[in-house]
Amino acid sequence: MSQMLVALAVLMAAGLLVSRGARALKLPNVTAFLVAGLIVGPSVTGLLSREQASSLSIISTAALGFIAFSIGGEFDLKYLKQIGKAPLTITAFQGLTTTLFVEAGMIALGFLIPGMFRDQKEIVPQSLVMGAIALATAPAATLMVVRQYKADGPVTRMLLPVVAMDDALGLMVFSVNTSVASAMMGGEMTVYSVLLKPLIGIVGSLLLGTVLGLLVTWAERFFRSRGNSLSVAIAAVFAGAGLCELLAEYSFSSLLVCMMIGAVVSNLSAKKKTVMEQTDRFTPPLFLLFFVLSGANLDLSVLPSVGIIGAAYIALRSFGKWFGTMTGAAAVKADGNIRKYLGLTLLPQAGVAIGMAQLVMPMFPDFGLKVNAVVLAATLVYELIGPVITKIALTKAGEIAAEK
Numbered sequence: 163m164s165q166m167l168v169a170l171a172v173l174m175a176a177g178l179l180v181s182r183g184a185r186a187l188k189l190p191n192v193t194a195f196l197v198a199g200l201i202v203g204p205s206v207t208g209l210l211s212r213e214q215a216s217s218l219s220i221i222s223t224a225a226l227g228f229i230a231f232s233i234g235g236e237f238d239l240k241y242l243k244q245i246g247k248a249p250l251t252i253t254a255f256q257g258l259t260t261t262l263f264v265e266a267g268m269i270a271l272g273f274l275i276p277g278m279f280r281d282q283k284e285i286v287p288q289s290l291v292m293g294a295i296a297l298a299t300a301p302a303a304t305l306m307v308v309r310q311y312k313a314d315g316p317v318t319r320m321l322l323p324v325v326a327m328d329d330a331l332g333l334m335v336f337s338v339n340t341s342v343a344s345a346m347m348g349g350e351m352t353v354y355s356v357l358l359k360p361l362i363g364i365v366g367s368l369l370l371g372t373v374l375g376l377l378v379t380w381a382e383r384f385f386r387s388r389g390n391s392l393s394v395a396i397a398a399v400f401a402g403a404g405l406c407e408l409l410a411e412y413s414f415s416s417l418l419v420c421m422m423i424g425a426v427v428s429n430l431s432a433k434k435k436t437v438m439e440q441t442d443r444f445t446p447p448l449f450l451l452f453f454v455l456s457g458a459n460l461d462l463s464v465l466p467s468v469g470i471i472g473a474a475y476i477a478l479r480s481f482g483k484w485f486g487t488m489t490g491a492a493a494v495k496a497d498g499n500i501r502k503y504l505g506l507t508l509l510p511q512a513g514v515a516i517g518m519a520q521l522v523m524p525m526f527p528d529f530g531l532k533v534n535a536v537v538l539a540a541t542l543v544y545e546l547i548g549p550v551i552t553k554i555a556l557t558k559a560g561e562i563a564a565e566k
Contacts, residue, residue: 176202177454193545199457225452226517227399227420234424236326248494249323255490257331260482265293267478287343294339296479297332300512307552315561316497333417363413371422374398379431392440499559506555510548
């Protein structure tokens with residue numbers, strides 16, 4: 163226990179110290195935390211062993227729950243009714259286009275370039291997994307740019323609901339694709355394993371999240387202080403994540419469950435503003451630990467073997483986001499600036515994608531480490547350039563005042 167506490171202290175200190183240096187370079191905190199984890203992890207200094215990192219997996223599980231809870235909190239049905247079907251259509255177009263681009267591109271490259279994948283039987287399953295992860299965006303990074311520069315206009319107003327719905331769609335696609343990939347790797351492809359099992363997992367996760375969300379809104383009648391309201395929300399997220407592990411054989415997703423808890427609280431709780439504000443104050447240290455741990459789990463020894471895959475993933479995902487958004491915006495006859503610039507604001511990728519990659523490692527021991535390395539490396543790139551591109555796009559759209 164004492165070693166675990168010391169390890170947590172080292173991780174937090176490393177994250178804080180590196181973030182101070184990153185601030186001088188105007189880099190996002192998430193990039194600093196990943197670099198800090200890499201430095202203290204087994205691939206560099208070894209201050210944190212791989213066994214110690216594994217023993218702290220509960221931190222990642224909890225952080226993922228709160229990331230999903232925050233995403234769910236963005237689903238305000240009243241606001242979504244006001245803006246109509248456009249965000250839903252654009253989300254579906256850009257999300258599914260990105261997934262298909264990455265999957266098709268990876269499969270084609272896998273068969274064209276010998277040795278790109280370790281084993282030919284892994285080409286399709288690994289491509290399906292990476293295609294699902296590619297769909298996810300980084301709400302935190304995007305919202306940070308919007309708030310920092312007080313952006314406002316058609317692109318910004320479309321961006322916020324699309325970012326929220328994008329990760330919800332990503333979690334559903336991830337559930338389906340990992341189930342199909344698992345069936346392919348195990349050699350068993352049945353209607354149950356490919357279709358029914360993912361469907362049971364998705365529907366069951368949404369129902370469980372709804373029940374827990376309703377329990378939160380009910381409990382708030384009896385626990386009215388800010389501290390107690392926060393405790394109720396934390397208990398619900400912990401319960402959702404824990405129950406999903408117990409129900410793992412039914413493919414329940416903790417990300418979907420916790421997202422649904424947040425959505426129910428956001429739409430039905432009379433104290434939703436208080437709960438969300440308190441949660442936002444509680445989670446920063448947890449997210450710091452999560453990202454530092456994610457960096458520590460990066461195995462540098464696999465990086466030389468993922469060079470082509472990593473470059474292809476970044477290129478295919480970026481083009482898929484831009485092309486899919488432009489196509490979706492054209493389909494709903496959206497504003498010209500939305501067609502031109504919205505896709506560029508969807509490039510950042512961080513928390514949810516890293517969380518998915520973390521889940522892939524135990525699910526697919528054969529290629530999980532490689533997928534994790536590709537996603538983390540891509541995250542470093544996206545977190546370096548994504549917020550900058552978002553700012554440029556919103557500036558060109560006339561929604562951010564030009565800096566003097």
